[in-house]
Amino acid sequence: MDKETIIQVSSVSKYYGANKAVDSVSFRVNEGELFGIIGTHGAGKTTLLEMLMGIRMPDQGSIRIYGHDVVLEAERLKEDIGIHLQSTSLVDKMNVREAMEMFQGFYKRKNNLDLIIEQFGLSPYSDKLVKRLSGGWRQRTALAIALVNDPKIIFLDEPTTGLDPQAKRDYWALLQLLRQQGKTIIVASHDMEDMQRNCNRVCVMRKGEFITCDNPSTLIAQLPRGGLTMEAVYMHHAVEMNGSVSV
Numbered sequence: 001m002d003k004e005t006i007i008q009v010s011s012v013s014k015y016y017g018a019n020k021a022v023d024s025v026s027f028r029v030n031e032g033e034l035f036g037i038i039g040t041h042g043a044g045k046t047t048l049l050e051m052l053m054g055i056r057m058p059d060q061g062s063i064r065i066y067g068h069d070v071v072l073e074a075e076r077l078k079e080d081i082g083i084h085l086q087s088t089s090l091v092d093k094m095n096v097r098e099a100m101e102m103f104q105g106f107y108k109r110k111n112n113l114d115l116i117i118e119q120f121g122l123s124p125y126s127d128k129l130v131k132r133l134s135g136g137w138r139q140r141t142a143l144a145i146a147l148v149n150d151p152k153i154i155f156l157d158e159p160t161t162g163l164d165p166q167a168k169r170d171y172w173a174l175l176q177l178l179r180q181q182g183k184t185i186i187v188a189s190h191d192m193e194d195m196q197r198n199c200n201r202v203c204v205m206r207k208g209e210f211i212t213c214d215n216p217s218t219l220i221a222q223l224p225r226g227g228l229t230m231e232a233v234y235m236h237h238a239v240e241m242n243g244s245v246s247v
């Protein structure tokens, strides 16, 4: 049986002046999904995620989470959403625990910080300044901060950019763990291999539009000239062809 739809995006568009950054996008996300968004730079992924998080207002269309409009009922939805900082510079001068406590202060619902620290392997680092951590541990801290209110949904915008392959792999393992704990995760990423391995569904964005959306194996099987990887899917759908690339 299908799980419950908890995010419903209907014909959402966003303009920056004359530039249509998101162009009439519609999709649904079910509870417990690890839902991926891929696309080239400037495809509209960040703008879409910001609208889902209630940070940017759509110019057209509507976004409902648990049946509530993200614009009109933003305050109500705040408790259910976990936001991953794109940069940790805001908390660089705090230690890991202080940063988590500061963000927890913004919410009514409080997660058990000791438990998150332990689950994320952050115990040896909890009294270290965030700026002294390696990139992988900083991103892990950012994810830990996103959990301080025990959210049901977590939005992640290219969270592994700049990490080495092992740190990336470890980060994706954490996302799988959170998914097993019942969280719904929406992630924009360029980690094609990890998206293929971990996501239930992946949507390909190009020039503000959703070109296709399905589970990774179906997307791969639908490639007209065969192919085995999400990278081939990305090259086929997301990258505008100039005649020199063929997958």
Ligand SMILES: Nc1ncnc2c1ncn2[C@@H]1O[C@H](COP(=O)(O)OP(=O)(O)OP(=O)(O)O)[C@@H](O)[C@H]1O
Pocket: 016, 019, 021, 039, 040, 041, 042, 043, 044, 045, 046, 047, 048
């Ligand atoms: N604040 C802004 N003001 C004006 N134009 C913007 C703004 N933010 C994004 N854009 C433009 O909107 C379009 C979509 O950008 P967006 O950042 O959403 O794409 P993206 O897929 O997230 O790209 P990237 O992978 O580089 O982060 C691009 O043409 C971008 O230049």
